[in-house]
Amino acid sequence: MKKNVLIIGAGGVAQVVAHKCAQNNDVLGDIHIASRTVDKCREIIATVHDKKALKAEGILEAHALDARDVAATTALIEKTGAQIVINVGTAFINMPVMSACIATGAAYIDTAIHEDPLKICETPPWYANYEWKRREECEKAGVTAVLGAGFDPGVVNAYAALARDDYFDTIDEIDIVDVNAGNHGRYFATNFDPEINFREFTGVVYSWQNNAWQTNQMFEVRHDWDLPVVGKQTTYMSGHDELHSLSQTMGVPTIRFWMGFGERYITVFTVLKNLGLLSEQPVTLADGQDVVPLKVVKAVLPDPKSLAPDYTGKTCIGDVVKGTKDGKPREVFIYNVADHAEAYQEVGSQGISYTAGVPPVAAAMLIASGEWDVKKMANVEELPPQPFLSVLAKIGLPTWVREDGEDTAIYPG
Numbered sequence: 001m002k003k004n005v006l007i008i009g010a011g012g013v014a015q016v017v018a019h020k021c022a023q024n025n026d027v028l029g030d031i032h033i034a035s036r037t038v039d040k041c042r043e044i045i046a047t048v049h050d051k052k053a054l055k056a057e058g059i060l061e062a063h064a065l066d067a068r069d070v071a072a073t074t075a076l077i078e079k080t081g082a083q084i085v086i087n088v089g090t091a092f093i094n095m096p097v098m099s100a101c102i103a104t105g106a107a108y109i110d111t112a113i114h115e116d117p118l119k120i121c122e123t124p125p126w127y128a129n130y131e132w133k134r135r136e137e138c139e140k141a142g143v144t145a146v147l148g149a150g151f152d153p154g155v156v157n158a159y160a161a162l163a164r165d166d167y168f169d170t171i172d173e174i175d176i177v178d179v180n181a182g183n184h185g186r187y188f189a190t191n192f193d194p195e196i197n198f199r200e201f202t203g204v205v206y207s208w209q210n211n212a213w214q215t216n217q218m219f220e221v222r223h224d225w226d227l228p229v230v231g232k233q234t235t236y237m238s239g240h241d242e243l244h245s246l247s248q249t250m251g252v253p254t255i256r257f258w259m260g261f262g263e264r265y266i267t268v269f270t271v272l273k274n275l276g277l278l279s280e281q282p283v284t285l286a287d288g289q290d291v292v293p294l295k296v297v298k299a300v301l302p303d304p305k306s307l308a309p310d311y312t313g314k315t316c317i318g319d320v321v322k323g324t325k326d327g328k329p330r331e332v333f334i335y336n337v338a339d340h341a342e343a344y345q346e347v348g349s350q351g352i353s354y355t356a357g358v359p360p361v362a363a364a365m366l367i368a369s370g371e372w373d374v375k376k377m378a379n380v381e382e383l384p385p386q387p388f389l390s391v392l393a394k395i396g397l398p399t400w401v402r403e404d405g406e407d408t409a410i411y412p413g
Contacts, residue, residue, distance in 0.1 A: 002107060002368045003029030006082035008067050008097055009089035010040035011193065012305040012349045013111070013150075016357025017086055018044045019347040020395055022053040022060065027365050030058050032080045034065035035089070047348045067093040073100035082106055084364045088357065091115040091196060095130055102134075102141045107367045109360045111150030112196070113241045117280060121203030124213050125244035131377065139376040146372065147379050149363040151317055151336075151355040152178055152257075153242035155397065157380035158388050159319040159334040160246055165385065167332055171252045171323035175223075176242060177333075179260035181230035182313030182340045182351060186302055188268050191352035194298040198278045201269065206239045208247035208255040219266055223258055228400065228407055229337045230316045235260045245379040272297060308350040311340035315351050318400075333402040334410075346396070355397065362391040 005028050007017050014033065021031045033041040041062035048060060063080075067073050067089055077085065077100055087097045087110040094114035101108040114130040116122070122129050131147055138145045148154050156176045164171060180191065190197040205216040221237040235258035246255050272278050277297050282290045318335025336355065343354035363380075366372035371387050380388070389399050389411045398413035 001370060002083040002373060004080065004082045004084070005029065005031050005364060006077060006080055006085045006106070007031065007033045008035070008065070008073075008085065008087045008093070010035035010037065010044060011088070012308065012353035013088045013192065013357040015044045015047060015305070016343075016347050016349050016353050017088055017361055018048055019051065019053050020358055020361035021086075021364070022048045023055055024361065024365060024395065025054055025058045026056040027368050028084070028361075030080070031060045032063055032076075032082060033061070034063040034067070034076060036064065036066050038062050038064040051347070053347075068096050070096045070099045070103070073097055074103045077101070077104045077106050084367055085109065086360045086364055087111075088360065090193065092117050098131075098134065098145060101145070102137055102143050105141065105143060107144040107146075107364075107373065109146045109149050109363050109367070111148060111154060111356055111360055113148065113153075113244065115196075115199065120199055120280065121206070121239065124206050125248055126241065127244050127248075127379070135377045142375045144367055144373050144375055145377040146363050146367070146383070147377065148241055148245065149360045149380055150357075151359055152176060152240065153245070154359045154380050155336065155355075155392065156317065156319055157242050157246060158385035159399070160250060160252075160321070161381040161383075161385040162389065163319065163321040163332065163334060164250065168321065168323040168325050168330060171250070171321060173254040173320075173322040174246065174250070174252055174256075175320040176240070176255070176257045176318075177225055177227070177235060177320060178258065178317045179225070179227060179230055179233045179235065180313075180315045180352060181233065181260070182311050182315065184307040184350070185310045186307065188264065189302040189307055190304060191307070191350065192304050192356070194301045194304075195294055198269070198272075198294060198297070199280065200240070201238065202273060202278050204239065205237060206243065207237060207257070208243055209253075211253050219261070219270075225258070227316045228333075228335060228402055230314055233260050233316075246381060249379060249381055304353070305349070308340075308344045308348060308353070311344060311350040314339050315355060317355065331403070335400055335402070336397050337400070338397065358396045359392060362388055362395060365391055
């Protein structure tokens with residue numbers, strides 16, 4: 001049984017991960033949090049103590065770390081005795097952190113695809129550009145590496161696997177729908193790292209349709225949904241991580257991703273993009289100083305963690321799956337609804353961070369128990385979904401299914 005966890009990152013998602021690890025430290029053991037800014041780690045630890053979240057006695061410790069430094073990360077894993085590393089830092093550090101896990105034998109979990117800071121929208125499938133090239137390396141070292149274990153990617157991948165296993169004989173279409181019907185009260189802000197958020201939407205929109213990659217522009221294709229709890233919502237087809245594994249592992253002809261956007265977000269995003277302020281390429285100012293416009297925009301926007309106290313409303317994220325069962329057409333929506341205010345009350349973070357931070361802890365618990373300790377690299381849909389969804393429900397994210405207008409809690413909280 002693996003124990004002791006190293007959390008890399010100190011943002012809003014890391015805060016959720018720390019709280020959930022603390023609530024389950026009887027399973028996960030000692031908890032260590034590392035970031036370049038160690039004071040941010042200490043602030044998270046203070047919130048854990050304030051909430052009296054530790055279930056059992058154990059270590060909860062902060063560390064300074066530049067996770068781009070493989071040797072430093074390797075040394076910290078060895079020093080802490082961490083057997084599970086939960087990487088919820090920026091997507092730019094995935095590969096060096098994975099290298100440290102391979103060097104030490106620690107299990108690796110992340111929540112997003114690795115990105116090169118100087119590249120946007122690389123050739124699909126994106127996982128093949130970095131992660132999947134290291135499959136053999138992980139298996140040779142006997143290292144469990146669970147990729148994309150957030151909500152999307154992550155839980156939505158498990159929903160797709162559940163649909164495959166329990167609801168359908170054949171699947172024709174999967175539409176992943178992500179709607180945040182909450183309100184943070186600010187004129188404009190992003191719910192997670194602005195740099196990563198904007199990079200998702202500045203390039204080509206890739207979707208998997210009729211067994212081939214299709215391309216569109218952002219905000220080109222719109223679809224309105226009538227969803228449980230949050231009601232009628234407008235979404236736009238977007239590129240997203242999970243398409244790049246599900247398209248290759250599920251054998252489903254059409255898989256698309258839809259995200260909800262308000263008119264203000266679209267307007268501000270469009271102006272920033274058209275002015276060149278979302279560029280990741282440096283520009284030279286009149287005084288000779290080089291700056292990256294996207295980093296300037298990030299610096300002037302609210303810290304996503306600061307949104308949590310005033311956030312109200314709910315999220316609804318899930319998979320609309322169409323196919324056949326016993327020779328008859330079938331359609332189901334497998335989903336979760338999360339509440340921003342409830343998330344803040346429990347862990348001091350808003351609902352977007354909550355839905356992203358709970359799943360990697362569930363994955364860590366399954367690795368600790370051995371159920372997901374597969375000694376190789378795997379995307380979430382390649383692992384048994386039922387135990388994952390069961391643990392998720394127990395630690396804060398229940399799963400519902402809507403079919404023929406009826407909503408049923410299949411993994412209730």
